[in-house]
Structures are given as C-alpha cells and as structure tokens.
Amino acid sequence: MMNNANHPFHLVDQSPWPFTGAMGAMLTMMGLIKWFHQYNQSLMMLGFMILILTMLQWWRDVVREGTYQGLHTKAVTKGLRWGMILFIVSEVFFFISFFWAFFHSSLSPTVEIGSIWPPMGINPFNPLQIPLLNTAILLSSGVTITWSHHSLLMNNYNQTLQGLFFTVVLGLYFTVLQAYEYQEAPFTIADSIYGSSFFMATGFHGLHVIIGTTFLMMCLIRHTYLHFSSAHHFGFEAAAWYWHFVDVVWLFLYISMYWWGS
Numbered sequence: 001m002m003n004n005a006n007h008p009f010h011l012v013d014q015s016p017w018p019f020t021g022a023m024g025a026m027l028t029m030m031g032l033i034k035w036f037h038q039y040n041q042s043l044m045m046l047g048f049m050i051l052i053l054t055m056l057q058w059w060r061d062v063v064r065e066g067t068y069q070g071l072h073t074k075a076v077t078k079g080l081r082w083g084m085i086l087f088i089v090s091e092v093f094f095f096i097s098f099f100w101a102f103f104h105s106s107l108s109p110t111v112e113i114g115s116i117w118p119p120m121g122i123n124p125f126n127p128l129q130i131p132l133l134n135t136a137i138l139l140s141s142g143v144t145i146t147w148s149h150h151s152l153l154m155n156n157y158n159q160t161l162q163g164l165f166f167t168v169v170l171g172l173y174f175t176v177l178q179a180y181e182y183q184e185a186p187f188t189i190a191d192s193i194y195g196s197s198f199f200m201a202t203g204f205h206g207l208h209v210i211i212g213t214t215f216l217m218m219c220l221i222r223h224t225y226l227h228f229s230s231a232h233h234f235g236f237e238a239a240a241w242y243w244h245f246v247d248v249v250w251l252f253l254y255i256s257m258y259w260w261g262s
Contacts, residue, residue: 008075010065017058024050059218066235067227077234084238088245091208095249098201099256105193106261113192117261122194123186124262130181131258134174135250141170142247145216145240155230157223164220167243171213178206198257205249212246215239 024047031044066072072080106117113119125131148163182199189199219236222228228236 008073010071010076017054020050021054024054080234084241102197119192119194122191125258127258127262130177131254134177135254137170137174138247138250141167142244145243149240152228152233153230161223164216164223168213168216168220171209174209201253205253208246212243215242
C-alpha cells in the first residue's frame with residue numbers, strides 16, 4: 001500500500017486471514033456434526049485451533065495498523081463505530097428470534113405440552129438461586145467496565161487496569177456458574193419446547209459472554225502495552241459496548257425465562 005495516499009481512508013492490504021478463518025469455521029462446523037454422530041472430536045478441534053490462530057494473527061495485524069502505523073484515522077474510526085453499532089443491532093434481532101419462540105410457546109401452550117407452562121414434567125430453575133447471583137455478577141461487571149472506561153478517559157492507567165481486570169474476572173465467574181447450572185439442570189435441550197428455547201437462548205448468551213470476555217482480555221493485554229489513550233481507544237470502546245449489550249440481554253433473559261417463565 002502506498003504511504004503517500006491523499007485520503008483519510010484505510011485500504012486494507014491483501015491478507016490470508018479471511019480465507020483461513022472461513023476454512024476454520026467450516027471445519028469446526030463439520031467437526032461438530034462428526035462429533036454429534038460419531039463421538040469423534042478430532043476434526044472439530046482442528047477447526048477450532050485454526051480459528052484461534054487466525055484470530056490471534058488477524059488481531060495482531062489490526063493492532064499494528066491502528067496503533068503503530070496510524071492507519072485508523074478519524075474517518076476510519078467513524079466507519080468502525082458504525083460497523084460495531086450495526087453488528088450489535090444484528091445481534092439484538094438474533095436474540096429477538098429466541099424471545100419470540102419462547103413467548104409464542106409460553107403464552108399459548110399447545111395440547112402436546114399439556115396446555116400449561118412450564119410443560120408437564122419440567123422442573124424449572126429457582127430464579128432466586130444461581131440465576132440471581134449471575135444477574136448480580138453481570139450488573140457488577142457493567143459497573144466495573146464503565147469505571148474502567150471513565151478512568152481511561154481521565155488517563156488513569158491503574159484504575160483502567162483494575163476495572164478491566166475485575167470485569168474479566170466477573171465474566172469468567174459468570175461462565176463457571178452457568179456451566180455448573182447446566183450440569184445440574186433437571187431438564188435437557190430435548191425436553192419439549194421449554195428445554196429447546198431455554199438452552200438455545202441462555203446457551204447463545206453464554207457464548208456471547210465468552211466472546212465478550214475474550215474481547216476484554218485482549219483489551220487488558222493491550223492496555224498493559226500502552227496501546228490506548230484518552231483520545232484513541234476504539235478497540236476498548238467497542239468491547240465495552242458489546243459487554244453492555246450482553247448485560248442487557250441477560251436482564252431480559254432473567255426476567256422472562258427464569259422469573260416469569262418459571
């Protein structure tokens with residue numbers, strides 16, 4: 001790419017990572033199917049490793065472009081902001097589909113499930129136990145990430161680091177508790193529409209928590225290398241937006257599926 005471009009936009013160099021990422025995603029999907037049918041995880045693990053390596057190297061390139069080469073100008077950052085906003089909007093509609101399925105089935109339960117909700121034979125979770133604790137954890141993590149963001153705007157390195165660290169710890173704690181909840185669940189994803197809608201919605205939310213925690217871990221590592229400043233930190237801001245989205249979705253999940261739905 002020519003260094004003397006007379007425009008503020010970033011024309012991305014040729015990169016192998018979109019291709020390797022697509023190959024890794026395809027192998028992971030095929031490996032999942034193989035695991036379900038043949039109980040063999042080898043192809044899934046290969047695809048997963050390719051995805052991990054692709055992410056690390058692609059993120060490395062983006063960090064180089066934005067932090068060291070100065071290619072993330074105001075015009076580029078504005079485009080990145082709109083891209084993140086539209087991505088979060090698409091995620092909102094993704095979760096709306098799960099809520100739609102849940103409320104469609106719960107507000108007019110069919111004869112096949114006993115015309116009651118929860119269906120006959122389903123023993124739902126107590127919303128005042130682990131689900132309430134997980135709600136407190138995610139709300140607390142929203143406070144810590146906001147604290148970290150404001151500290152970054154004030155150029156306070158230590159408090160930014162502390163806020164990010166506590167947010168990552170709370171995200172990991174949430175994931176551990178949800179894994180324990182799944183392990184102790186009195187019903188499965190195969191138990192009528194209740195099990196399907198519950199595990200699909202909470203499972204995909206849990207996946208988003210893992211993705212968001214990974215996002216914040218990368219920001220924590222970058223912060224230790226002084227990649228962020230009060231005026232140039234969109235990577236951190238995007239992670240914070242995503243984490244707040246995860247928080248809000250969980251509140252809707254808790255109120256509808258754990259509290260009202262039980």
